Amino acid sequence: MYSEKVMDHFQNPRNVGEMENPSGVGTVGNAKCGDIMRMYLDIDENGIIKEAKFKTFGCGAAVATSSMATELVAGKTVQEALEVTNKAVMEALDGLPPVKVHCSLLAEQAIHAALWDYAQKN
Amino acid sequence: MYSEKVMDHFQNPRNVGEMENPSGVGTVGNAKCGDIMRMYLDIDENGIIKEAKFKTFGCGAAVATSSMATELVAGKTVQEALEVTNKAVMEALDGLPPVKVHCSLLAEQAIHAALWDYAQKN
Numbered sequence A, B: 001m002y003s004e005k006v007m008d009h010f011q012n013p014r015n016v017g018e019m020e021n022p023s024g025v026g027t028v029g030n031a032k033c034g035d036i037m038r039m040y041l042d043i044d045e046n047g048i049i050k051e052a053k054f055k056t057f058g059c060g061a062a063v064a065t066s067s068m069a070t071e072l073v074a075g076k077t078v079q080e081a082l083e084v085t086n087k088a089v090m091e092a093l094d095g096l097p098p099v100k101v102h103c104s105l106l107a108e109q110a111i112h113a114a115l116w117d118y119a120q121k122n
């Protein structure tokens, strides 16, 4: 049902945690399942994302997509990070079952919310 | 949105893992959200549950209810464990939001499946 990459990122999630003074932080909720996610971004003075961290109450698919998303946005500019869609994240994970696609949206939305927070502050 | 007990059992889940030679093991899936859960029981010769362990792909509510459920069934007889309903588990957690009640069913169903597996073998 789940690809090896999904199981790997679910069982060994990368970048779980919080940040003391994030450049941007975004919290989003999923109306369909009631789950929540918070994404923290550390962005340097050149607008490069140095690190992303997340916390979620969501399921394994939400954990796996967020873990992969934090890896995909690290090292990218803010502009490039905005183009990391949940479709790209799902492809990097070798897919998700249809019933789990809504979970993957949490990561994309949380990154967008954190980038928005960063933009507001700068 | 979530009680302190739910957050505690979600962030520090008890009895996560697998068992080498379980007395009973049950795997159940949730059609609504596509999550899966596996419950392992170690039952002694007097029919007392010595230990319960679980693994899940489910969300924080599924993790918290399973964690609490493994604590509630430990030390009980098979008969008593069958009476640990998901309602009892939710009460022990000081409640869950309505949208999350279906997640708590995974734990109850997985325990029943593991007890059924044990009964078949004995």
Ligand code: FES
Residues within 6 Å of the ligand: A030, A033, A034, A035, A058, A059, A060, A061, A062, A102, A103, A106, B033, B059
């Ligand atoms: S079911 Fe809620 S995030 Fe997956």
